[in-house]
Amino acid sequence: MRILLLELLEDPGKSLEMRVRPDLPSLRKEGADVPLLWEEDVRITARGAGGKKVSLSIEGAPVLQASCDRCLRPAPVRIPLDETEEVDLSRTEEERLADLDETPYLHGAELDVEEWITVLLHLNAPMKVLCREDCRGICPICGADLADGPCGCEMAPRDPRMAAALDVFTAAQEKPQN
Ligand SMILES: [Zn+2]
Ligand SMILES: [Zn+2]
Numbered sequence: 001m002r003i004l005l006l007e008l009l010e011d012p013g014k015s016l017e018m019r020v021r022p023d024l025p026s027l028r029k030e031g032a033d034v035p036l037l038w039e040e041d042v043r044i045t046a047r048g049a050g051g052k053k054v055s056l057s058i059e060g061a062p063v064l065q066a067s068c069d070r071c072l073r074p075a076p077v078r079i080p081l082d083e084t085e086e087v088d089l090s091r092t093e094e095e096r097l098a099d100l101d102e103t104p105y106l107h108g109a110e111l112d113v114e115e116w117i118t119v120l121l122h123l124n125a126p127m128k129v130l131c132r133e134d135c136r137g138i139c140p141i142c143g144a145d146l147a148d149g150p151c152g153c154e155m156a157p158r159d160p161r162m163a164a165a166l167d168v169f170t171a172a173q174e175k176p177q178n
Contacts, residue, residue: 015046
């Protein structure tokens with residue numbers, strides 16, 4: 001959805017306040033689409049800040065339905081959105097692009113809500129997701145959850161190339177193979 005900010009330029013001090021449910025079912029992360037859960041509306045406020053400047057604020061907290069980086073179990077993580085930024089609408093799209101401006105979500109005097117939120121989610125999403133701090137992951141050989149104790153596999157494969165292949169194989173499997 002797009003919000004037209006034009007009226008804020010003509011009337012500084014005026015503000016637009018809205019609650020929206022973003023049309024953003026997933027976030028692309030490391031080549032995969034990770035589902036996003038929007039339990040509550042996001043609050044967006046846009047306020048004229050003098051001249052052609054507009055102050056944008058957002059509040060929300062969607063849940064990223066991620067999986068644990070070590071054991072692949074579900075590990076949902078809430079990503080807080082709590083930002084205020086000032087944008088300058090006097091610049092044309094070409095000027096912003098030439099400057100490598102980091103506001104690709106502005107199109108003329110329109111704010112693209114989903115594009116803005118996507119940028120913020122990427123900034124705020126954790127680099128690593130674990131189901132819990134001390135997750136021990138799964139055995140690369142038999143796929144057993146190491147939280148349940150040692151599985152008895154030989155943990156030092158003789159050939160390191162084989163170990164790497166097993167890692168890839170295990171990561172690609174949802175169910176352990178025996
Ligand atoms: Zn885990
Ligand atoms: Zn094992």
